[in-house]
Amino acid sequence: MERDVRQRHSSSFGAVAAAYAEHRPDYAPAAARWALESAPGPRVLDLGAGTGKLTGTLLGLGVDVVAVEPDAAMLAELRCALPAVRSVAGSAESIPLPEASVDAVLAGNAMHWFDMSIAGPEIARVLSPGGVLAGLWNVLDDRIDWVAGLGRVGGREAIGPRDTLSSWRTATAGMHLPGSGAVAWFGSPEQAEFTHSQRRTVDSLVATIATRAGILVMPEQEREATLSRIREFLASRPETSSGEFSLPMLSGVLRTRRL
Template sequence: MGNDGTGYDPELYAKRSASFGAAAAEYAAHRPDYPAQAVAWALAPAAGEPDAGLDVLDLAAGTGKLSRVLIALGHRVTAVEPDRAMLAELRRDVPQATALVGTAERIPLPDASVDAVLVGQAIHWFDQERALPEIARVLRPGGPFATLSNADDDRVEWIAGLGEVSPSQVSFLGWAANPSRRIEPHPAFSAAQDADFPHTLRRTAESLVATVATHSHLLVMEDAEREAVKDRIRAYLRSRPETSEGEFDLRLVTRVQRCVRAGG
């Protein structure tokens, strides 16, 4: 997901950003979550009393992939998401979170109301010129603002080969470093730090096709074109000894970028 740098089309980009609600159930079923170690590193600057838990905003929360990990780690989560279909999946799957309709540019929370703000796989959809002041407004001084992105590890040869049969290569490692996926410098925040964490997603050929089909590039295609792409990916996976039969590990890297709200 995100601008692939081959020619920015604002109309298409807007269509892609609004495409997920129609596939909310598939997104919830097939997209990866985030490793606990990556989430803990993102939150580390806010660590206070042991086991006290934090008030965390999961911004652009989608179906709750990140919220679920935060809850499991003992934190209190407010999940803000603009798409009502995605939010309905989150409310069903992660009922412990407080789920609100809102955007990064207009967060429905009071000033200085959260200890940390985390964003999973979504910052490339933000208008950061408007979003960063809003994030700074709701974040307490000294609190971390962090983004997490899962990237397919295309240093693995068969994973790299997916790029030859799929139009959606934005989940590869190179795209995780794309400027649109990074926090822009802002006076309200410290300079960002980066860290990578290994992650895996257990898949079959069919479930990996289903995962790729939740990418916005495919979601905005006409049905016939999308089915042709899925057939091409399916044929490739069945041609590879690593993925032709049964379950296998899709190796991922979770890339985290973290900064801290000034004034702490």
């Protein structure tokens, strides 16, 4: 994704920060635990923390978390939900922490927004020797027929390649790399998926999808048409048309270590 397009998408969430906090899922604790299992200590940076979805999962594991987020509206939601967490304004490309101050850097549905030619050295700077870098993504389990159908109906802007189990490994495999010809800051990655789910209704799932960047940057008429098409599909399926249902997901993890 070109830099200006990535910036437009990544900066779109603040306008719907409250909806993001209400509707986006948290992360499977087993996924966060696996991401951290080889970290040399308990100090964890949640980078691009958003409204604190991953931060909350990390707190449940008993680690020492600091959250860094560039968007003021998203950061305000995080501070409201998790007032005891140390949270600061900053970005992956300019991390307001000292050298070697954390043992792991985790990013929940955020690493794809980083400019790794700049963020790679910054992340390496704040990591302690042997520290862990891990990206986590909540992905839809499109091995299930109706979920695969949702992806087809929503289209690439609503349900992108990082959003489904069938494609997230390929779409995220190299995201820890700083770019061709640059210094190699991190070792070879590992990937794993962990079962997860979220209780949804037709209305709340449509509201969740409406917080995706591809939807947020659409022209209003196209956005409303896409969400209407998704709503009609969900209302037509026996799995989702009658009240609350479980949305099958996995929390996928890309994990690597600082060289």
